[in-house]
Amino acid sequence: MNLLPTFRSIERALAIGGLIAGLIAAPIGAASLALDATNPQRGAAADYLFNDSHFHLTNYVQKGTDIHKYVEQIMGDKIGRSTLFGIPLQQTWAYGNSGDFAPTYYLQSDAPLYYYSFTDAYIARAYQALPKEQQARLDPMITGFNPVDMYGVDHIRRVLELFPGIFSSIGEFTIHKEFVSSKVAGETASLTNPALDRILDFAGEVGLAVIIHSDIDMPFAKAGAEPVYLTQMKDLLRRHPKTTIIWAHIGLGRVVHPVQGQATEEAAERSPAYQQIVEQLVDDPTLAHVYYDISWDEVAKYAIASPEVEKRVADMLNSHPNRFLFGTDNVAPLDQATQLRVYHLWDPVWAQLTPEASLNVRKGNYERIFDAARARVRAWEKANVKPL
Ligand SMILES: [Zn+2]
Numbered sequence: 001m002n003l004l005p006t007f008r009s010i011e012r013a014l015a016i017g018g019l020i021a022g023l024i025a026a027p028i029g030a031a032s033l034a035l036d037a038t039n040p041q042r043g044a045a046a047d048y049l050f051n052d053s054h055f056h057l058t059n060y061v062q063k064g065t066d067i068h069k070y071v072e073q074i075m076g077d078k079i080g081r082s083t084l085f086g087i088p089l090q091q092t093w094a095y096g097n098s099g100d101f102a103p104t105y106y107l108q109s110d111a112p113l114y115y116y117s118f119t120d121a122y123i124a125r126a127y128q129a130l131p132k133e134q135q136a137r138l139d140p141m142i143t144g145f146n147p148v149d150m151y152g153v154d155h156i157r158r159v160l161e162l163f164p165g166i167f168s169s170i171g172e173f174t175i176h177k178e179f180v181s182s183k184v185a186g187e188t189a190s191l192t193n194p195a196l197d198r199i200l201d202f203a204g205e206v207g208l209a210v211i212i213h214s215d216i217d218m219p220f221a222k223a224g225a226e227p228v229y230l231t232q233m234k235d236l237l238r239r240h241p242k243t244t245i246i247w248a249h250i251g252l253g254r255v256v257h258p259v260q261g262q263a264t265e266e267a268a269e270r271s272p273a274y275q276q277i278v279e280q281l282v283d284d285p286t287l288a289h290v291y292y293d294i295s296w297d298e299v300a301k302y303a304i305a306s307p308e309v310e311k312r313v314a315d316m317l318n319s320h321p322n323r324f325l326f327g328t329d330n331v332a333p334l335d336q337a338t339q340l341r342v343y344h345l346w347d348p349v350w351a352q353l354t355p356e357a358s359l360n361v362r363k364g365n366y367e368r369i370f371d372a373a374r375a376r377v378r379a380w381e382k383a384n385v386k387p388l
Pocket of ligand 1: 054056172329
């Protein structure tokens with residue numbers, strides 16, 4: 001289903017409205033407005049289905065899709081712009097564990113994951129191999145830092161110094177993730193670790209947008225209990241009001257599912273349903289700097305579980321059109337069909353969106369957030385990075 005032809009004239013009409021809405025909704029400066037107005041991608045992008053706010057070029061063993069193939073054949077004329085990152089966690093191939101079987105995914109081995117910082121150099125070099133007009137479609141992100149290390153923030157600064165003019169954001173990095181966090185070598189990541197605060201402070205100072213993956217709850221949580229990490233997450237986000245933060249998958253996972261509401265009113269107050277939790281998050285003025293990505297096919301499955309759920313999800317996106325971003329969360333895809341599959345899982349929801357919400361979730365919010373980040377990070381680099 002292609003809703004786009006209908007949207008072309010609306011897109012033009014919304015360009016100005018979108019900028020105004022952006023000014024209200026996003027903690028960004030005037031720089032992004034100037035950039036938005038002159039963005040050469042904006043006109044051309046009108047025909048694209050979406051911008052991909054969550055995309056991994058490489059997998060858990062640092063292998064992936066050829067960058068030229070990604071831009072030319074997979075993005076092609078369907079995906080306008082895309083974030084670009086690897087995965088900082090490398091799966092160890094421990095002979096003692098899986099023998100001759102070479103695991104490529106974290107569920108395929110009991111051996112630990114470890115931080116593989118070289119991923120950022122790899123992403124930078126892949127980006128540099130592209131012609132300028134293709135680079136303009138990508139937003140590379142730094143991921144190879146350890147969020148439990150007080151020195152983690154230094155890695156981010158070092159990448160900006162070594163590869164100026166390339167990165168404008170950080171993430172996706174992981175704090176709580178089902179089946180993953182407990183496998184990471186060393187100290188377990190935590191939302192209360194000051195090392196993480198240092199990273200988010202620095203991101204705010206530089207203007208780096210942030211994609212953080214942190215499950216809202218533990219896997220197989222008991223129904224009716226408040227999601228175990230919700231309060232810590234809100235506290236963390238509130239400690240960094242000047243940082244533009246995207247909460248990946250709105251805290252959901254493969255088995256970390258939307259929590260159910262309660263039978264009695266009193267119990268429901270103690271433990272609201274997931275939808276109410278999300279509503280409280282997007283309506284909370286102290287969390288106005290936070291956005292939510294609806295990436296990952298594992299998340300789409302919740303949104304399209306039934307016609308009633310589809311309608312509720314569409315209502316949420318329609319009433320908060322500036323706060324959600326679509327992304328695939330695909331890892332090292334082989335072809336365009338794979339890349340578009342996640343998008344089309346959402347077709348029943350897309351069909352129920354207002355033109356404004358559809359446009360913003362698929363494209364506009366991405367452009368606003370990452371254009372602002374690009375402008376701010378380039379300005380920071382100009383003022384702070386000295387040639388080696
Ligand atoms: Zn991801």
